[in-house]
Amino acid sequence: MGDDRTHSPSELSQPSGLPEPLTPAGRDGLAAILARPERAVIALDFDGTLARIVPDPELARAHPDAVPALAALAPKVRSVAVVTGRPAGVAVRHGGFAGVPGLEHLVVLGHYGAERWDARTGTVRAAEPHPGVAAVRAELPGFLDGIGAWRGSWIEEKGRAVAVHTRRAEDPQAAFDALRGPLGELAARHGLIVEPGRMVLELRPPGVDKGVALTEYLREAGADAVLYAGDDLGDLPAFAAVDKLRADGEVRGLLVCSGSAEVTDLASRADLVVEGPAGVVALLAGLAAGVA
DSSP states (O other): OOOOOSSOGGGSOOOTTSOOOSSHHHHHHHHHHHHOGGGEEEEEOSBTTTBOOOSSGGGOOBOTTHHHHHHHHGGGSSEEEEEOSSOHHHHHHHHTOTTOTTOTTEEEEEGGGTEEEETTTTEEEEOOOOHHHHHHHHHHHHHHHHTTOOTTOEEEEOSSOEEEEOTTSSSHHHHHHHHHHHHHHHHHHTTOEEEEOSSEEEEEOTTOOHHHHHHHHHHHHTOSEEEEEEOSGGGHHHHHHHHHHHHTTSOEEEEEEEOOSSOOHHHHHOSEEESHHHHHHHHHHHHHHHOO
16 A cells, blocks of 8 residues: 655654564554554454453453543544454443444454444444254254263354353363364254364354454555554464555555463464453553654
């Protein structure tokens, strides 16, 4: 994209309160956001990034400082997008995003982009659900019982997807590993795929992921800079999308990992690793203070 600045982002000074990315591409992305925030999108996963991972996802709530930090930053950037596998309305409710002054430019891309909530209108738009999800939802309890995997695992209804959690099992990782193959076969029979996460296996429609959702939204927004923060395997497609957009010269970008000992793949791909949701919120507050 064209750039009318007289200095490249790498030549611009960085506010002292912000951490320095480890990679040249990340430093360039951060500098681009600081130089022209009105052309930047701040994109964030929800669970593990804005909210701590908890045993029961229904109890997850955004970090108490997340909404104030976003409300301070959002008016200064092109937009803020929360990109999540949760239903959009659930993320809005658990995040406390509705009706907050300063968050008029916030959108929630729920179900990996199949649903969209806009703060400006307060409404959700959604595509038609995949019929395989309803079929899997009906079959899954008996399926788990039949393979002896019911004990310690539990099902989360996600509307356009369904997830099996193993965090409460006696050996969560062993249960996760044992279920991955059988659930993959079940999903395939109904035209779905399995998306692994942090002690969770989500059965959902193919061709929908955070990378697709993020790429489409960035192009719609006309952004030429992006920060994307995530914590889990489901965020890898978004990381890959930003990498491709950077390589193609469409955007400058900063990839942030909300650090976790459970998922190392994301940290190895990130330009910057922070300490969980508290670290993400501190980064957002630093950006809000650092941009013009």
